[in-house]
Amino acid sequence: MFFERNLIPAAAALALAFGLTAPGARAQTEDYEALNAAIVESYVLPRYADFAQATKALDASLTQACADGRPTPAESAAAYHTAMDAWMAVQHLRFGPSELFLRAERIEFWPDKRGTVGRHLAQMTSEPKLEALEPQAFASGSVAVQGFPALERLLFDSEDADWATPFGCALTLAIGRNLNSIASDLLSDWRDGEDAYAGTVLGAAAGNDRYFDAKEAALDFAKSLRGALLLVGDYKLGRPLGDAPEAARTTRAESWRSARSLRNIKINLQAARALYEVGGESSLSSLARAHPQGAELDEVIRAALERLNAAAEAQPDSLVAALEVPEGWAQLDALRVETRRLLELLGGPFSEVLGLPMGFNSYDGD
Amino acid sequence: MTAIDRRAFLTASAASCAAWGLCLPRAVLAAESRCFVSACSDEDGNTLARVVTGDGRLLATLPLPERGHGAARRPGQREVVVFARRPGRFALAFDPLSAEPLRRFDAAAGRHFYGHGAFSPDGRWLFACENDYDNARGCIGVYDATVGYRREAELESHAIGPHEIVLLSDGRTLVVANGGIQTHPQAGRRKLNIDSMQPSLAYIDAASGALLHDHRLPAEMHQASIRHIAATANDVIGVAMQYEGPRNNLVPLVGFQHAEAEIVLPPSDAATLRSLQQYCGGAAMDASGQVLAASAPRGGNITFWSVARQCHLGSLALADGCGVAASGAPGGFLASSGYGRLVHHNALSGETTRLDDPAAAPVAWDNHLLALTL
Numbered sequence: 001m002f003f004e005r006n007l008i009p010a011a012a013a014l015a016l017a018f019g020l021t022a023p024g025a026r027a028q029t030e031d032y033e034a035l036n037a038a039i040v041e042s043y044v045l046p047r048y049a050d051f052a053q054a055t056k057a058l059d060a061s062l063t064q065a066c067a068d069g070r071p072t073p074a075e076s077a078a079a080y081h082t083a084m085d086a087w088m089a090v091q092h093l094r095f096g097p098s099e100l101f102l103r104a105e106r107i108e109f110w111p112d113k114r115g116t117v118g119r120h121l122a123q124m125t126s127e128p129k130l131e132a133l134e135p136q137a138f139a140s141g142s143v144a145v146q147g148f149p150a151l152e153r154l155l156f157d158s159e160d161a162d163w164a165t166p167f168g169c170a171l172t173l174a175i176g177r178n179l180n181s182i183a184s185d186l187l188s189d190w191r192d193g194e195d196a197y198a199g200t201v202l203g204a205a206a207g208n209d210r211y212f213d214a215k216e217a218a219l220d221f222a223k224s225l226r227g228a229l230l231l232v233g234d235y236k237l238g239r240p241l242g243d244a245p246e247a248a249r250t251t252r253a254e255s256w257r258s259a260r261s262l263r264n265i266k267i268n269l270q271a272a273r274a275l276y277e278v279g280g281e282s283s284l285s286s287l288a289r290a291h292p293q294g295a296e297l298d299e300v301i302r303a304a305l306e307r308l309n310a311a312a313e314a315q316p317d318s319l320v321a322a323l324e325v326p327e328g329w330a331q332l333d334a335l336r337v338e339t340r341r342l343l344e345l346l347g348g349p350f351s352e353v354l355g356l357p358m359g360f361n362s363y364d365g366d
Numbered sequence: 367m368t369a370i371d372r373r374a375f376l377t378a379s380a381a382s383c384a385a386w387g388l389c390l391p392r393a394v395l396a397a398e399s400r401c402f403v404s405a406c407s408d409e410d411g412n413t414l415a416r417v418v419t420g421d422g423r424l425l426a427t428l429p430l431p432e433r434g435h436g437a438a439r440r441p442g443q444r445e446v447v448v449f450a451r452r453p454g455r456f457a458l459a460f461d462p463l464s465a466e467p468l469r470r471f472d473a474a475a476g477r478h479f480y481g482h483g484a485f486s487p488d489g490r491w492l493f494a495c496e497n498d499y500d501n502a503r504g505c506i507g508v509y510d511a512t513v514g515y516r517r518e519a520e521l522e523s524h525a526i527g528p529h530e531i532v533l534l535s536d537g538r539t540l541v542v543a544n545g546g547i548q549t550h551p552q553a554g555r556r557k558l559n560i561d562s563m564q565p566s567l568a569y570i571d572a573a574s575g576a577l578l579h580d581h582r583l584p585a586e587m588h589q590a591s592i593r594h595i596a597a598t599a600n601d602v603i604g605v606a607m608q609y610e611g612p613r614n615n616l617v618p619l620v621g622f623q624h625a626e627a628e629i630v631l632p633p634s635d636a637a638t639l640r641s642l643q644q645y646c647g648g649a650a651m652d653a654s655g656q657v658l659a660a661s662a663p664r665g666g667n668i669t670f671w672s673v674a675r676q677c678h679l680g681s682l683a684l685a686d687g688c689g690v691a692a693s694g695a696p697g698g699f700l701a702s703s704g705y706g707r708l709v710h711h712n713a714l715s716g717e718t719t720r721l722d723d724p725a726a727a728p729v730a731w732d733n734h735l736l737a738l739t740l
Contacts, residue, residue: 209612212643216613344409348730352705357664357686366435366451366481366593366647366733 027287027354032214033205035287038279039221040190040198047090047271048187054079054086055180062176066169073155077258080155083179084148084260088267090186092228092275095220096197096210097189103182106139106146110254111235116144121153128167133174135181148255151175156257215355221275222284222356226346228272232265233339237332240319245329253319261319266312273305284354291353301350304342311335400694400739401425403446403462404702405434405732415448416729417462420693420700422708422721426465431456435481436530437736440511442489444740447515449494451732453478453551457494459515463740471515474507476500478551482530482734485511486572487537493521493572495528495542499550504528506542506570521575525566526559530649532597539578540570541603545591547610560610565592567605567623581629590617594648598655602673605629606646606660619646620660620669622676632676641667641681647688648734654696657713661701663688663733668701670713682711682718689735702731 061079065071087107090098098104109117120142124132132141144150154172190197201220204211211217240253240261253261276284288298312335315322322328351358400420407413413433417426428448435451444463450456455473460466473479473496483494492509504523509515525544532541546565548558565588569578583590589611596604605621616639618631643665650659657679658671666685671678682701687709689702697714700721701707706728708721 207614209614212613212640216643340411341409344411348705352685355666355685357666357704 027215027290029205029214031282031287031290032218033202034282035279035284036201036204036214036217036221038282039275040201043275043278044090044093045187045191045198047086047093048183048190051083051086051090052180052183052187054083055176055183058083059173059176059180062173066173069166069169071155071169071172076155080148080151080258081260081263084255084258084264085267086183087148088264089271092224092231092268092271094224094227096200097186100189102143103186105143107179107182108148109144109146110149111239111252112144112149116142117149117153120144121150124171125165125168128165130167130170133170135174135177138174138178139181145171146175146178148179151179152255152257156259218354219356219358222346222351222354223358225272225275225284226343226358228268228275229339229343229346232268232272233336233343236261236265236268237336237339241329241333241336245323248323248329250320250323256319259318259320261317262312262315262322263317266309266315266317269305269309269312273309276301276305287354288350294353297345297349297353301342301345304338304345308335308338308342311338400737401462402691402700403437403439403448403736403738404689404734405430405437405448405451406729407433407732408727408729414729415458415460415465417465418708418721418723422710423723424726426463428458428460428465428467430458431470434458434732435479436483436734438483438485438492439736439738440485440489440492441487443511445489445511446736446738447483447485447492449479449481449483452480453497453499453549453555454481455479457483457515459511462738469514471509471517474517474520477505477507480527480529484531484533484540486533491518491572493531493533493540495523495531496520497527497549502526502548502550504542504544506531506540506575508572519575521570521572522577524568524570524577524580525564527565527591528568529593530595532595532603533572534597534601535599538572540572541595541597542568542570543592543595543605544568545593545608546588547591557610560589563591563610564588565590565607567592567595567603567629579626581623583629583631587617590619594646594660596649596651596658598651598673600655601625602655604649604651604658604660604671604673606649608646609644613644616640617644619644620658620671620678622658622671622673630676632671632678634678638669638678638681641665642669648690650690650692650699650735650737652697652699652713653692653694657697657699659690659699659701659713661688661690663704668699668711670697670699679713680716682709684709688733689731691735691737693737700735700737702735704730704732706730 058079061076065075200210201217204217205214236254242248254264255261285298288294402418405415413430415428432454433451434448437446437448439446446462447459455478457471459469477496480495485492490512494507496505496507498505504526506521506523508519510518523542527545527547528542529545530543544566546563566580566582568580590607590609593608594606603623607619619642621629621631623629642662645664646660647663648661661668663686668682668684668687670680684703686704687701691700693700698712701709710719
């Protein structure tokens with residue numbers, strides 16, 4: 001086993017330390033404003049800039065590889081992986097610009113429980129229409145074929161030779177161009193102009209049409225942290241692992257065709273850790289620590305994030321490869337369990353201490 | 367059930383529990399005492415329904431297949447139905463004393479539950495709020511509890527997004543809070559029509575499904591989703607809403623409505639409005655019909671409103687507090703939170719008592735509490 005049992009104290013044990021209304025130094029408006037500013041400047045903007053840059057390189061690489069009518073993994077795999085790495089670093093930021101125009105789904109339609117990507121790709125290649133690949137038509141067509149999962153099939157699925165046609169190649173190019181276009185829009189919506197979303201977050205203290213106050217903007221970041229771990233624990237590990245080694249289904253994993261399911265998780269966990277710690281004295285970590293009873297909580301969370309990252313780094317990039325080792329399933333399941341425990345801690349005592357109700361009833365409308 | 371029958375039953379059920387190797391109930395209800403049902407989630411993420419006594423002690427636990435939401439008591443029977451949280455599809459009838467499942471039934475093809483339902487006074491018919499999602503149409507599924515909750519009919523809810531439903535004292539008029547928000551399971555919980563949403567409070571004849579009358583807010587309030595309602599014995603409806611409009615546009619979210627009159631939104635001061643953070647999660651009337659509780663989990667407050675005077679009485683700070691139910695005394699409520707708190711508060715006396723059961727494994731309480739007397 002990777003983890004000793006109960007390294008993370010049960011959320012309840014920590015929760016007992018806090019009263020009905022947590023007394024003492026609750027974070028103030030200025031603290032949330034500083035937190036928001038630090039995260040936007042040092043986390044959100046650089047990451048979206050990387051994503052825009054990586055998809056631009058992907059677009060260029062596919063164009064070059066397609067010059068002979070058939071891009072191969074050898075020619076474009078590196079650019080694909082770099083772009084996926086950049087996506088994994090922002091995948092959990094599911095608010096603001098990423099909510100618009102189905103951007104997140106268009107970048108990566110996953111989990112794809114009904115095999116929609118394959119079905120829509122097959123439809124598209126069986127009745128090739130070049131006009132469907134025009135940028136506007138493509139962006140407003142099937143969400144499932146617009147992003148990484150479709151590109152991954154075209155590049156890496158060796159049993160599927162559809163890409164090795166002029167139309168397959170044109171489709172590959174359309175995906176690359178589309179991904180770059182979405183990524184550029186994400187960056188510019190966050191960064192540029194009077195309506196930049198960065199301004200909406202930084203101006204939240206005065207109240208605006210998106211945020212009630214600075215704390216509510218901070219809540220979006222706290223939810224993103226929780227969202228990253230939820231994706232890793234329940235979707236990226238929980239679904240493929242199942243309840244027992246014999247129930248494992250690797251085709252439920254994300255990016256299994258390009259053998260990078262665990263590489264995705266490594267980057268997600270790095271992103272979660274960075275989000276918790278970015279901003280020095282203005283970080284989520286510091287806000288927790290500033291609470292009279294938050295020091296222990298903060299230590300537990302930081303240690304858990306460190307252990308999760310170390311445990312993930314010790315694994316190969318491929319989930320299939322990881323499961324070929326005798327103890328592989330148990331190790332990944334332990335990673336899943338500890339991720340779950342950290343989630344409970346974030347949704348419970350952490351969110352209670354910070355007054356950021358991301359837990360349960362306030363998470364979304366019911 | 368007489369006291370003797372009850373004792374005999376408890377002895378018998380305790381014996382059968384022991385025979386099955388199950389634990390004995392740790393708390394035993396006195397006759398005619400009140401208990402509360404709520405969906406919840408434990409620390410390992412298991413979804414459950416729990417039954418607790420009026421003083422907060424755990425009485426029974428029922429595992430749920432997925433996250434639950436609201437519950438309805440079947441009149442005349444020791445039976446409660448708990449519904450899946452939207453867009454879930456299961457409903458589970460169970461015995462609140464033993465937590466023994468009695469019947470599971472699922473939403474019909476092309477429908478999912480919204481998480482609330484109400485029984486007819488004779489305990490036969492269950493009316494459940496449902497989404498006919500491919501047609502973007504709200505409907506009320508009608509189930510016959512006497513034949514294993516067979517779905518016998520479907521009524522129109524007369525707007526999109528029927529969320530909570532109550533049956534009035536005449537036993538045949540349904541009042542439905544149509545939230546107005548269109549969702550589709552393939553798009554998860556994404557809201558699809560925020561710009562054009564048209565919530566309503568619909569009075570529906572349970573026998574014919576006919577719309578008797580419905581009530582809407584002024585056009586500039588069309589983004590206030592009428593989501594949770596509660597009724598007094600005299601059929602005054604308390605309304606608790608969720609605002610989908612600009613966050614810096616503070617609007618009143620708690621109101622009253624009676625008979626054919628329009629919805630009244632009592633004016634309240636900015637501080638009270640701010641304390642709701644544009645979002646109410648639940649509504650309940652106290653046992654005397656004097657006080658409406660409207661919970662605001664995002665704001666971390668339970669707010670209390672006078673039914674007669676239609677004004678804000680006061681608030682109880684409770685982080686992520688959402689479940690509210692009448693505790694029996696005039697002005698008395700039990701409230702629950704996502705952080706596992708259970709609190710008794712009397713809105714008339716201002717008295718607050720914490721009711722956590724230290725012996726029970728902690729849970730995050732889900733949105734709604736149901737009060738029932740066994």
